[in-house]
Amino acid sequence: MGNLRSLVVKEIKELIRDPKILLGVVLMPLIMYPLMGSAMNISQQSMMRAMASASFAVYNEDEGAVVDSFLEYIYANNTVHTIEAGSLEDAIMAFQDTNASTLLYVREGYSDNVTQGFKAYLKLYANLKSLSIVETESPNAVSGLINLYSYYLSINKIEGYITESGGAAEPDAIRNPIRTTSASIIKGNVLEVAPSAIFSIVMNQSITLPMMTMLTLVFAIQMAATSIALEKEEKTLETLMTLPVSRMTILSGKLAGSIVVSIFGAIASMVGFGYYMNSAFAFAPEMTSMATDGFSLGLKPFGLALVGINIFITLISALALAICLSVFSDSVRGAQSLTGILFIPIFIPAMILMFSDIKMLPTTMQWILLAIPYTHSILASKAAFLGDYSAAIGSIAYITAFTVVVLYIAARIFSTERILTSRFTLDRIRNLFRRR
């Protein structure tokens, strides 16, 4: 145990003190995410301020009586420039000289159409001076005002017709005769909640967790690859291999050191990302909580334990695989390129399963995905979340079997001279093809 402790401490010191790793894995997430969040927050707030203070212009060609009540509504609580012009062309020219970003054009005949029960036409012109979000969103703000006015105008008219006909209907029911509500059924329990709301919670707990796992895996793979490659690059591996300690202890030291540093990286990412989410979306309203009428949707202690085991085993297998691959390179850069291959089987299942269920995919695709061990990492988390513990355990068993195989291969590589003599260079690949 003493030897293992020495190896782990050495690994951690070597990795943490490497400025590239310290900066890239621990400090960057702690600095970058909050900076990005603050930048987004600042830009969102300035956009909202600009939106709130956005002014618009009105050019009115109608001289009827009804248009006055509409314009009165528009002018109330808004900064409105009135354009006086002889034609629409002149009005557009004059509009461009103002600081308003939208021109509302009221055509002649508006009052007549509204009075006679025909559609009245308005037109919005957006002046895109800098193509900013404020400019492109400005017409939407005016549209929102017009839609609200339009709704109450129609309700008012319907009320009039109902009174004229002597009926007793609701004006809103005539305007929107059908209304749909949604509920969800999970494991036989009916929840009066829309599936989209369920999805947002599943996204939060079942997808975010695997995504953070993937992030930790990426860090861990980089750590393990760097750890082995550094030994080769700095010519310390030969000395290490002649120490009176078993090769399995050396391998375990490398795995444990990489896990500890990658957990630092993952925590730094989570803290940084949490800060990013809080500051970047500080303007957004809080998500409403979901009433589940006693039916709990989420991870119970056993499910949480399964997710923890799943993440740990996945981490070990990815590290062992990274170590196996990095043995074939002499440099840190080469090892990181080689282990980059591992990101494909990690990210592709994550991306596919984030947006669809595996059972919805074509059969061949299902089998391909199921053969990839890291698919099971996500399936196990989802199953644990939904309380399907047997499926979660099945997936964990598959990853465990794969991990045992990879660890065996890593141990074999460590116990033979392959760790010193294996090389995988571009020249070797070229020679391989030449021979064929």
Place this chain on the structure above:
Amino acid sequence: MDNAIEVEALVKHFGSVEALRGTTFSVNDREIFGLIGPNGAGKTTTLRILSTLISPTVGYAKVFGVDVVKEPVKIREMISYLPEEAGAYQNLSGHEYLEFMAEFYDNGERSTADMLEEGKYISGLEERLNDRVKDYSKGMKRRLLLARALMMKPRLAILDEPTSGLDVVHAVHVRQTIRDYVDKQGVTTLISSHNMLEVEYLCNRVALIDEGVIIAVGTPSELMDRFSAENLEEVFMEATKLG
């Protein structure tokens, strides 16, 4: 009494390359034995086999009667190996590096602290041991690595080109340290070098190796007499002509 090292008909293939072609020699206990030859002669391959890093294709090697292939862990407890291009962990201080290495040999007979003291003395780096290894010159690194190899008083020290690439000042320091320390502690030492003068200065006996085969063994003076040469360089040239 067994020989400290017994190497018998070693053959080593790396793919189609035959690095050793029946290397045979033995080293007595407490002697400094030199393995000399040009680049690619098979010196490092022999040392790596004795250090349990690689296995021979054919033949065997024993250290104090223990077979390097059958009982590698036992061998590693008795030896310390200084590879030619060895490095130290860049982000550790010299002190931390020596402490890390000493901990593996702390078996009750000698404590980590004792070995560390020895290491500090052998390296002669004094206050610089508190600096990170990445700030060391090549010579300082080699002194640190030599201290690492000798501080635990191994039964067999295997030193591959101990002064390769060093300037005169550091090379003299390293040679002096090896000679003083090995004499004082009675450590059997196997040194490989292509620097014939260094070998002549340090070694009790010498083996000349060329193309994976030992072509002559003896004390430096015996070899010079046998080949009517004035130094080991001339010995080597004569021996390879005969070979």
